[in-house]
Amino acid sequence: MISPAEILPGVIFYSYLSAERKEKVCFWNHHTLVLQVSGKFTMETSGQTISMTQGGMLLIGKNQLGTLTKTPLPGGNYETIVISLQDDLLRKIVLEEKIQADHKYIGPPNILIPTNEFLQGYFQSIVPYARSAGASMTDEMGILKVKEGVKLLMMAMPALRNFLFDFSEPHKIDLEKFMLSNFQFNVPVEKFAQLTGRSLAGFKRDFQKAFNAPPRQWLQNRRLNEARHLMETRRQKPSAIYLDLGFESLSHFSHAFKKKFGVAPTEVNDGQINS
The missing domain is CATH 2.60.120.810 (Jelly Rolls)
Known part of the structure; x- marks a missing residue:
């Protein structure tokens, strides 16, 4: 051996x-x-x-x-x-x-x-x-x-x-890599800051540099884009994915989705969404 x-x-x-x-x-x-x-x-x-x-x-x-x-x-x-x-x-x-x-x-x-x-x-x-x-x-x-x-x-x-679970080391982890892997978790921005070894102010500053958007705005857009992808390519229903993508309720998800894409999530499989 x-x-x-x-x-x-x-x-x-x-x-x-x-x-x-x-x-x-x-x-x-x-x-x-x-x-x-x-x-x-x-x-x-x-x-x-x-x-x-x-x-x-x-x-x-x-x-x-x-x-x-x-x-x-x-x-x-x-x-x-x-x-x-x-x-x-x-x-x-x-x-x-x-x-x-x-x-x-x-x-x-x-x-x-x-x-x-x-x-x-x-x-x-x-x-x-x-x-x-x-x-x-x-x-x-x-x-x-x-x-x-x-x-x-x-x-x-x-x-x-x-x-x-103390991640307060002096060095910072790769923020972009971490967020792309963990965007679906419904936790406060303050928790994301802690888990990447940053103060809240430092996290927001580094996040803006990495993604050219504030954290909350980017998180919602990333989650909605992922939802659209899952519904279009895997034919998944809104009720089956909204919790896994960090939305607290189906109504919150549906409202945000329609505001971004112009149609309700239930209409995605009907081909009514524009690219």
């Missing part, structure tokens, strides 16, 4: 070492969840030294440099599953679940997770995929497993929302 082997490229890695102790310097640029299957895992950073053995779960904070030591127990192997909780996926979870961080996280950057039956069940559900190097896991299944893990972590330790 190759070590580490990828289950879901860039997200879930499976590391396997047999009768070999290995030490290396690592940089964790994403929050990372480590599930210890067997052997001993030891991590040393500037402020913490943490060890765990079989059944242990550790949440490692992003943007850290440290030394990792992997040690098989006598007569056994070293096995671990590493799940990278990338910011893009965590932002998606925030939007889908409407999660709000309560305050700035001020605790330790690395946290041993107390086990419970739900987390134990999740742990065991990942192991078979790991041991087959992810042969039977599709990308969609893999992302669902990562989302499940994040939700179970928050059930076990609700305060982790402040750890996982």
Whole structure:
């Protein structure tokens, strides 16, 4: 087996070492969840030294440099599953679940997770995929497993929302790319600003430069254009898409659609809309 082997490229890695102790310097640029299957895992950073053995779960904070030591127990192997909780996926979870961080996280950057039956069940559900190097896991299944893990972590330790969903790093993410991927979520402009690492004023300024329009105006136009596309090309009904496109009610959607295109959305499939 190759070590580490990828289950879901860039997200879930499976590391396997047999009768070999290995030490290396690592940089964790994403929050990372480590599930210890067997052997001993030891991590040393500037402020913490943490060890765990079989059944242990550790949440490692992003943007850290440290030394990792992997040690098989006598007569056994070293096995671990590493799940990278990338910011893009965590932002998606925030939007889908409407999660709000309560305050700035001020605790330790690395946290041993107390086990419970739900987390134990999740742990065991990942192991078979790991041991087959992810042969039977599709990308969609893999992302669902990562989302499940994040939700179970928050059930076990609700305060982790402040750890996982703080996006206030000094650097900014690509605003244009993020908005084109997430325009359909019905959240305030202030939330979009937070998720892209900007103040509200900075977000509006950068948004105007990127799209040559204010955020609210662009969001409504983008959602209406997507609605038109779905109805014309996929024959979808207004009642089936308005919520998924961020409109709070069918009447609001219908009014905005008619104002923009000159016809009611129910008339689109009748060919009455002009290009």
